[in-house]
Amino acid sequence: MKKIAIANMKGGVGKSTSAMMLADVLSHQYEKRVLLIDCDPQSNLSQMILSFPGLKSAKAAGCTITNWIESFGNGTMLGHNPSPDIDAARTIQSNVSGLESLRMNNPRRRNGQISLWAATPDLRFAELAFDHLYFVAGDRASPRNMLNGLLKDALSSVEVQFDYAIFDCPPGFSTLSQSALLQADLILSPLNVDRVSLWSLMNFWKQGLEETLSLGVTRRYAFLTMVAGGNGAKREKLKLREDLRRFAGTSVLETEIPFSVQALRFVRRVDEQSYTTFNHKYGGIRKTVESFGNEVLNLVY
Ligand SMILES: Nc1ncnc2c1ncn2[C@@H]1O[C@H](COP(=O)(O)OP(=O)(O)OP(=O)(O)O)[C@@H](O)[C@H]1O
Numbered sequence: 184m185k186k187i188a189i190a191n192m193k194g195g196v197g198k199s200t201s202a203m204m205l206a207d208v209l210s211h212q213y214e215k216r217v218l219l220i221d222c223d224p225q226s227n228l229s230q231m232i233l234s235f236p237g238l239k240s241a242k243a244a245g246c247t248i249t250n251w252i253e254s255f256g257n258g259t260m261l262g263h264n265p266s267p268d269i270d271a272a273r274t275i276q277s278n279v280s281g282l283e284s285l286r287m288n289n290p291r292r293r294n295g296q297i298s299l300w301a302a303t304p305d306l307r308f309a310e311l312a313f314d315h316l317y318f319v320a321g322d323r324a325s326p327r328n329m330l331n332g333l334l335k336d337a338l339s340s341v342e343v344q345f346d347y348a349i350f351d352c353p354p355g356f357s358t359l360s361q362s363a364l365l366q367a368d369l370i371l372s373p374l375n376v377d378r379v380s381l382w383s384l385m386n387f388w389k390q391g392l393e394e395t396l397s398l399g400v401t402r403r404y405a406f407l408t409m410v411a412g413g414n415g416a417k418r419e420k421l422k423l424r425e426d427l428r429r430f431a432g433t434s435v436l437e438t439e440i441p442f443s444v445q446a447l448r449f450v451r452r453v454d455e456q457s458y459t460t461f462n463h464k465y466g467g468i469r470k471t472v473e474s475f476g477n478e479v480l481n482l483v484y
């Protein structure tokens with residue numbers, strides 16, 4: 184199982200939307216078994232898939248990553264190697280409403296599927312409790328290293344079931360997010376066509392990935408999202424791409440995701456009038472989403 188983290192310090196640049204697109208294209212077009220891991224208390228990705236009521240039931244049934252992290256927080260194993268009260272596999276929801284399961288009756292149905300390790304807003308407090316319990320004075324890396332080990336073990340226990348795990352990281356630099364970054368085979372950082380977005384990416388890569396997590400430069404790639412059309416916008420984009428290339432060298436994806444109403448609409452997929460096919464869901468940007476998947480697959484091998 185290859186692990187891909189979608190991450191940037193900056194909020195609202197298109198991380199969750201890109202995670203959804205990547206999961207759809209890998210499962211649907213490339214027949215991969217994808218595990219989406221929502222690392223963000225905002226729970227946007229989980230809601231895109233389960234809807235809000237669905238997410239509430241998932242939490243009540245103990246089937247979220249929040250439940251899993253909460254299970255370390257009972258305080259009895261402080262200072263020792265903690266083991267969870269619940270099995271990670273039991274908190275993952277298999278075969279959720281991926282495009283495949285929406286068209287179960289189609290005889291030409293392919294084998295790809297999406298599973299979800301959902302997050303809820305109280306993930307914030309579960310992480311806080313975890314940090315509090317496993318923080319060692321003088322070692323600010325202690326909670327992250329502890330969670331990294333636990334997450335690694337949890338994912339190895341399910342890895343035969345999946346080809347790819349995709350982490351949707353929150354904005355900022357949470358403990359869970361740092362653990363995901365440490366074990367990712369590939370880090371994809373979306374950014375928008377604006378200077379602030381570029382500064383944020385630079386800080387994230389330099390201070391976050393290199394200085395704090397001691398990660399080398401080989402596994403990370405930037406890509407542009409929400410790229411607007413029009414001549415003025417195009418000129419801005421070319422200028423930004425130049426600066427981005429100066430900073431990131433060849434670690435920039437060819438694929439750029441355009442600003443698209445389709446991307447705004449597809450969060451409604453869990454409604455009754457939901458999408459039944461990849462083409463229907465992505466409309467005019469389906470080719471872009473396909474080349475995004477293709478480019479990522481080539482990088483991760
Ligand atoms: N290609 C696109 N075209 C139009 N709108 C988009 C596109 N991608 C994302 N959006 C919209 O922009 C907003 C931010 O996107 P998204 O939630 O994916 O970003 P994010 O980086 O995950 O944000 P956060 O940091 O809050 O987690 C959302 O409202 C989303 O619907």
Ligand SMILES: [Mg+2]
Pocket residue numbers: 198199200223225227228351352353
């Ligand atoms: Mg998000």
